[in-house]
Amino acid sequence: QSALTQPPSASGSPGQSVTISCTGTSSDVGNYNYVSWYQHHPGKAPKLMIYEVTKRPSGVPDRFSGSKSGNTASLTVSGLQAEDEADYYCSSFAGSGSFVFGTGTKVTVL
């Protein structure tokens, strides 16, 4: 149950794009299309941004998109806005009723 690997930080100017990677193994990310992404402002409830690799819940801007290749999933935020500044975590189902989260990425809007 090792955490999925994410870069500690990512940044971009308003209007630019940023992509966050999430690397797991063939037992989690690589084995299931059950990767989800969460936005977390400290002290608040995490918010679902992407589920099942590419799907976006209603209310989440289409600036947020997800993808996966092999054991690595990615979240792309296009057209960065100030309110996108937050911590982002990926999560994957890992079989046998278990889940694993990523190490987290702090996104800074310059």
Added chain:
Amino acid sequence: EVQLVESGGGLIQPGDSLRLSCAVSGFPVNNYFMTWVRQAPGKGLGWVSLIYTSGNTYYADSVKGRFTISRDYSKNTLYLQMNSLRAEDTAIYYCARGRTGNYYDYWGQGTLVTVSS
């Protein structure tokens, strides 16, 4: 409106026990799988435990044998019984609602558990 409200956190000594509650409104707690996730100070989110609609339960290796997840339909509440607490269990504990597709669509705001002598 869906709401999840955690409670029961506090300062507790190593080796002691604590029970966290997650009061659910807007849906029956038995109709969805439910989970507990924690965030230690300065660290990322970590999955702790889940309970399926069937009642089957699963735990992270770090808490297996010490923590027990349960739910009470009459109170529409999810619980996490935590025994033999250690300093490394210090964290904000969040409850969340799980969906088919293995993701969590609603989360609570968390309750802080501090294990220290």
